[in-house]
Amino acid sequence: MAGNIRTVLGVAACKAARWGLRVMKRGGTTLPGRAAMAFDKNILETVSRGMEVIVVTGTNGKTTTCRMLEHAMTASGRDTLANKSGANLLPGVTAEFAANATAGGRPVKKYAVIECDEGALKQVVPLVHPKVIVVTNLFRDQLDRYGEVMHTLEQIRTGIRLVPESILCLNADCSLTSSLAQDVPNQVIYYGIDVPVGEQKNVEISDARYCVNCGTEYQYTFHTYAHLGGFVCPKCGYHRADPSVAVTSIDSMTARDSRVHMKINGISSAVTVGIPAVYNIYNAVAAVCAYTAAGFPPEEMIRSLADVHSSFGRMENFRLGQTNVQMILVKNPAGCNQALAYLKSLGEPYNAVFCLNDRTADGHDISWIWDADFEQVCKDPQLHHIYVWGDRAEDMQLRLKYADAPEDRITCVRTSEELLQKMQESQLPVFVLPNYTSMLELRRVLGGATGKQEFWKG
Ligand SMILES: [Zn+2]
Structure with missing residues (x-):
């Protein structure tokens, strides 16, 4: 031809x-x-x-x-x-x-x-x-x-x-x-x-x-x-x-x-x-x-x-019922530490969600969470409750325990629907730190709940 x-x-x-x-x-x-x-x-x-x-x-x-x-x-x-x-x-x-x-x-x-x-x-x-x-x-x-x-x-x-x-x-x-x-x-x-x-x-x-x-x-x-x-x-x-x-x-x-x-x-x-x-x-x-x-x-x-605004989950804001939700993509220790330092700098009470998958696009290896400085927020008195979610939620939970997060302040959430409900019920602003594929999944669920367009259709 x-x-x-x-x-x-x-x-x-x-x-x-x-x-x-x-x-x-x-x-x-x-x-x-x-x-x-x-x-x-x-x-x-x-x-x-x-x-x-x-x-x-x-x-x-x-x-x-x-x-x-x-x-x-x-x-x-x-x-x-x-x-x-x-x-x-x-x-x-x-x-x-x-x-x-x-x-x-x-x-x-x-x-x-x-x-x-x-x-x-x-x-x-x-x-x-x-x-x-x-x-x-x-x-x-x-x-x-x-x-x-x-x-x-x-x-x-x-x-x-x-x-x-x-x-x-x-x-x-x-x-x-x-x-x-x-x-x-x-x-x-x-x-x-x-x-x-x-x-x-x-x-x-x-x-x-x-x-x-x-x-x-x-x-x-x-x-x-x-x-x-x-x-x-x-x-x-x-x-x-x-x-x-x-x-x-x-x-x-x-x-x-x-x-x-x-x-x-x-x-x-x-x-x-x-x-x-x-x-x-x-x-x-x-x-x-x-x-x-x-x-x-x-x-x-x-x-x-x-007036540039955050896009596509890298730092995106949602209004979920009465709750303000901000999502920040994290995928390696340096980026994660910056996001955690940002949470700590807010100086106001908040809840946090850490999401961890280990699919192909995430690079399978999740050992980087041990290099990230979760200690800085786990000891932050402003952080009231932590939810963990994703394929490797248990690994994340373990990591947070080692960072001295009180066990009664961590909840392992099984499904995205349950997570959505927890966020909706939150009396405090919620900060979500997902890795790549958990971000995509969460973005879809949040998009559906808030009427935001799914990003690849934008
Ligand atoms: Zn040299």
């Missing part, structure tokens, strides 16, 4: 599969992308041709950074495609572009913001030729899928080597991420936080204690969180680069938002990040960096950040 016929058939197959899944009320499958690729293995290159694409990869913050970018681009009148469902492997990305192409395979939109799995980067970027690649950070995550964090780093590096024309936006504060600038011809722009943040603890669970080049233990001039901060290797001299897009002061952090000052290519601006927590300040500065690297005015992004 000629190339263009294969493209036409691939696009048609993708759209038919998506339509079929929608009719059957099913979401989150790789079928539409696989259908398209069955006709044309590299169809993604055709259906993204000529588009200006920003790709976001890294362990934590991909989805939120993408939402920030998409929000600013759409608000500024740029018709933007995004893989909102979090389908971030090659078939999912392919499906999103193919579904937004004409029958002949020409893209309809001019811009795209794509979240890409670290391991899939080397498959995706040679086909979409990104204008900008953002790497958020590297933490230990889903060990049984990718092995050590160094292996993930090498996978990202392999992907970047395939697209020397792409501009890299790298987190200057992450010694692993910023090492990607070595040995690649790409233009590099660094972003970061120039000042220490909050309490300096949990440094001991660092995922990158030793120099990526020579193995010597890093020294730090300041820490932001986990292994991020002003690292310097006393032996070989590898050190944090001076970021050209940087948070220069953190003026306030509340449960609603954070107010900071950012220096963007030498110009200082006051920025309100409309969602709370330190890691969202990182996502915001990454988004500003990528936005300006793509050639768009930073004022647009700054304006948009003030």
Whole structure:
């Protein structure tokens, strides 16, 4: 078959599969992308041709950074495609572009913001030729899928080597991420936080204690969180680069938002990040960096950040009867610790729900919960009751017992319906920390109960 016929058939197959899944009320499958690729293995290159694409990869913050970018681009009148469902492997990305192409395979939109799995980067970027690649950070995550964090780093590096024309936006504060600038011809722009943040603890669970080049233990001039901060290797001299897009002061952090000052290519601006927590300040500065690297005015992004709202369970609010419910996705120790620190910073009484599944998308290995600092909330007098739920609820319960949570304050909930009822009956705000597949399941149940649309239909 000629190339263009294969493209036409691939696009048609993708759209038919998506339509079929929608009719059957099913979401989150790789079928539409696989259908398209069955006709044309590299169809993604055709259906993204000529588009200006920003790709976001890294362990934590991909989805939120993408939402920030998409929000600013759409608000500024740029018709933007995004893989909102979090389908971030090659078939999912392919499906999103193919579904937004004409029958002949020409893209309809001019811009795209794509979240890409670290391991899939080397498959995706040679086909979409990104204008900008953002790497958020590297933490230990889903060990049984990718092995050590160094292996993930090498996978990202392999992907970047395939697209020397792409501009890299790298987190200057992450010694692993910023090492990607070595040995690649790409233009590099660094972003970061120039000042220490909050309490300096949990440094001991660092995922990158030793120099990526020579193995010597890093020294730090300041820490932001986990292994991020002003690292310097006393032996070989590898050190944090001076970021050209940087948070220069953190003026306030509340449960609603954070107010900071950012220096963007030498110009200082006051920025309100409309969602709370330190890691969202990182996502915001990454988004500003990528936005300006793509050639768009930073004022647009700054304006948009003030009213960007949490999306897709990463930090999402529900009103369930009289109860306020906030859901925060956690999937590794560093992200979990940030979410727990956020709960502790609220200073008001609350109930918590910890959800743990161990399915394929969760990476099977749940041992990371033993590295997360649950102790900090289990001893928090503001935390009144804890509910645990999911395939591995008992493991979570055990972990909390070791964190000294009083046994009479932990309830193991069997079904999602029961959990929903417990949350509805709560007199206090409820904070739910699920891992990936438990988040999807809970999102469906909560969506049904509150009338919110299921996310893949949005
Ligand atoms: Zn060194």
